[in-house]
Amino acid sequence: EVQLVESGGGLVQPGGSLRLSCAASGFTFSSYAMSWVRQAPGKGQEWVSRINSDGSTTTYAASVKGRFTISRDNAKNTLYLQMNSLKAEDTAVYYCAVIGTAPQGQGTQVTVSS
Numbered sequence: 001e002v003q004l005v006e007s008g009g010g011l012v013q014p015g016g017s018l019r020l021s022c023a024a025s026g027f028t029f030s031s032y033a034m035s036w037v038r039q040a041p042g043k044g045q046e047w048v049s050r051i052n053s054d055g056s057t058t059t060y061a062a063s064v065k066g067r068f069t070i071s072r073d074n075a076k077n078t079l080y081l082q083m084n085s086l087k088a089e090d091t092a093v094y095y096c097a098v099i100g101t102a103p104q105g106q107g108t109q110v111t112v113s114s
Contacts, residue, residue: 001026002024002025002026002027002098002101002104003023003024003025003026003104003105004022004023004024004095004096004097004098004103004104004105005022005023005105005106006020006021006022006094006095006096006105006106006107006108007020007021007022007023007108008020008021008108009093009094009108009109009110009111010109010110010111011111011112011113012086012110012111012112013086013112013113013114014086014087014088014112014113014114015085015086016086016112017082017083017084017085017086018083018086018110019080019081019082019083020036020080020081020083020094020096020108020110021078021079021080022034022036022078022079022080022081022096022105023077023078024077024078024079024096025077027098029072029074029077030053030054030074030077031053032053032098032099033050033051033052033053033098033099034050034051034072034079034096034097034098034099035047035048035049035050035051035096035097035098035099036048036049036050036070036079036081036094036095036096036097037094037095037096037097037103038090038092038093038094038095038110039092039093039095039107040089040091040092041091041092043092045095045103046061046063046092047061048060048061048064048068048081048094049061049064049068049070049081050070050099051070051071051072051079053074054074055071055072055074058070058071063089064083064090067083067084067085067086068081068082068083068084069081069082069084070082079096081094081096083110086110086112087112088112088113089112090110090112091110091111091112091113092109092110093107093108093109093110094107094108094109094110095107
């Protein structure tokens with residue numbers, strides 16, 4: 001059974017940083033591309049970033065490019081999202097997902113507010 005557990009969210013001031021983690025189990029993590037998606041209050045899901053299986057290729061939504069960095073540690077079965085220069089519009093619940101599938105975890109809340 002695929003399990004994805006997100007963590008690392010919280011309340012941060014504009015301009016601050018957070019590092020999200022996604023612990024994966026129940027599948028061969030190192031064989032799959034992964035993504036981060038987010039859902040802001042009252043809005044639909046928004047794709048944020050993706051990374052291929054070995055971590056050599058990453059892509060980002062225009063809204064986060066240059067501020068967010070996706071990475072992975074296949075030895076630890078963990079996906080990361082380093083978020084810098086956070087803005088109020090980054091406030092959302094963040095989910096990790098195997099590429100091509102819907103998020104399966106509970107997500108982690110990120111709130112950017114002064």
